[in-house]
Amino acid sequence: MSEHDWQHMALALELARSAKGQTAPNPLVGAVVVKDGMVVGLGTHVKAGEPHAEVHALRMAGEHAKGADLYVTLEPCSHQGRTPPCARAVIEAGIRRVVVAVEDPNPRVAGAGIRLLQEAGLEVSVGICAAQAKRLNEVFFHYIGTKKPFVTVKTASTLDGKIATRTGHSRWITGEESRKRVHRLRREHDAILVGVQTVLADNPELTAREDGEVRGRQPLRVILDSRLRIPADARVICDGHAPTLIYTSDKAPSARQQELEQRGVEVVRLPDGVGIERVLESLGQRGVTSLLVEGGSAVNGSFLEAGAIQKVIQFFSFKLIGGQGAPTSYGGQGFAEMQDAIPLADVEVEMIGSHDLCITGYPVWG
Numbered sequence: 001m002s003e004h005d006w007q008h009m010a011l012a013l014e015l016a017r018s019a020k021g022q023t024a025p026n027p028l029v030g031a032v033v034v035k036d037g038m039v040v041g042l043g044t045h046v047k048a049g050e051p052h053a054e055v056h057a058l059r060m061a062g063e064h065a066k067g068a069d070l071y072v073t074l075e076p077c078s079h080q081g082r083t084p085p086c087a088r089a090v091i092e093a094g095i096r097r098v099v100v101a102v103e104d105p106n107p108r109v110a111g112a113g114i115r116l117l118q119e120a121g122l123e124v125s126v127g128i129c130a131a132q133a134k135r136l137n138e139v140f141f142h143y144i145g146t147k148k149p150f151v152t153v154k155t156a157s158t159l160d161g162k163i164a165t166r167t168g169h170s171r172w173i174t175g176e177e178s179r180k181r182v183h184r185l186r187r188e189h190d191a192i193l194v195g196v197q198t199v200l201a202d203n204p205e206l207t208a209r210e211d212g213e214v215r216g217r218q219p220l221r222v223i224l225d226s227r228l229r230i231p232a233d234a235r236v237i238c239d240g241h242a243p244t245l246i247y248t249s250d251k252a253p254s255a256r257q258q259e260l261e262q263r264g265v266e267v268v269r270l271p272d273g274v275g276i277e278r279v280l281e282s283l284g285q286r287g288v289t290s291l292l293v294e295g296g297s298a299v300n301g302s303f304l305e306a307g308a309i310q311k312v313i314q315f316f317s318f319k320l321i322g323g324q325g326a327p328t329s330y331g332g333q334g335f336a337e338m339q340d341a342i343p344l345a346d347v348e349v350e351m352i353g354s355h356d357l358c359i360t361g362y363p364v365w366g
């Protein structure tokens, strides 16, 4: 691998990133065609059903693709989907060498695209910028590998880690800019999840809003409520802005279930109780690939104890609340010893406006 290979793949990754939030259920993919050291074609997969990144890049390159190198962030596909297989298009365009960041984990591809290229006599290099390429499609890689949604736990706390005061008051902990960011985050997820206690305390809408208006794609709203204590007039039940799904257990009265179902809400009874693993399996089966967990303390604690968090986004406001009884970001039992603490990798720290801090990281499970 040369310095140029890194540069061209970095460009392909940048192109892929430019379509963030608009390619579902497909991954983000970018491609660059290089001939004699010059970039002659650029491509991004912009939307499911539209041409793949390689096809756009090859079209731009035209005749220059003959004898050129192709850099692509994900293995070219080998199967006939909504569009013809890209590996064939690459061969037919006369590309000489293909540099692939990472193999496609989709079982319909999984190396078959690379083999097709090699069998046609093309030189193929795999693995350059692989970690970045996987992170770029973190949801896609996780969902394909586990059949469960990629879980991001987002919390907003004061500097002393409190997510509400001792009386349960939590509006607002962070400033407007952070809250705007949260609405964007919601739009990027297939579903949002909270515990029933948060619905009782805050009566949240759990919608993605812009300037106060419910706008764009709305995630599925998921509530964990083993006894169906949710009020029938809660916003998530009545406002009709997005579908709502409640996970409950056999402890819940049937009459309550009927009452909620009549209001258009789906209620799923889990026979073994509302455990995190069961909930994730069920959401995965429904095709939910990404889940944003928004608390409260008890629910976040359960996800932590289940080892079921792929990403943490924590907003801190420069405020102090104090109070033994005020809930912290992650409740539940917690770990007994420091060596059990879960470290975060690839941590990013960002100031949001002048009053909040946002820390993002990836838990490393032992």
Ligand code: NDP
Pocket: 154, 155, 156, 157, 162, 163, 164, 167, 168, 169, 170, 173, 194, 195, 196, 197, 198, 199, 201, 202, 224, 225, 226, 227, 228, 229, 274, 275, 276, 294, 295, 296, 297, 298, 299, 300, 302, 327, 331
């Ligand atoms: P939660 O919102 O976490 O809800 C907990 C309840 O959910 C449990 O009591 C339980 O009720 C039900 N539940 C069902 N299954 C599970 C499970 N597997 N794990 C955990 N709970 C489950 O409650 P908290 O009281 O901890 O948090 C609420 C507080 O947090 C409020 O004051 C709210 O304002 C604040 N908050 C702050 C946020 C912030 O970012 N600043 C975000 C969200 C909330 P049951 O047994 O009846 O099923």
Ligand code: ZN
Pocket: 052, 076, 077, 084, 085, 086, 087
């Ligand atoms: Zn393709």
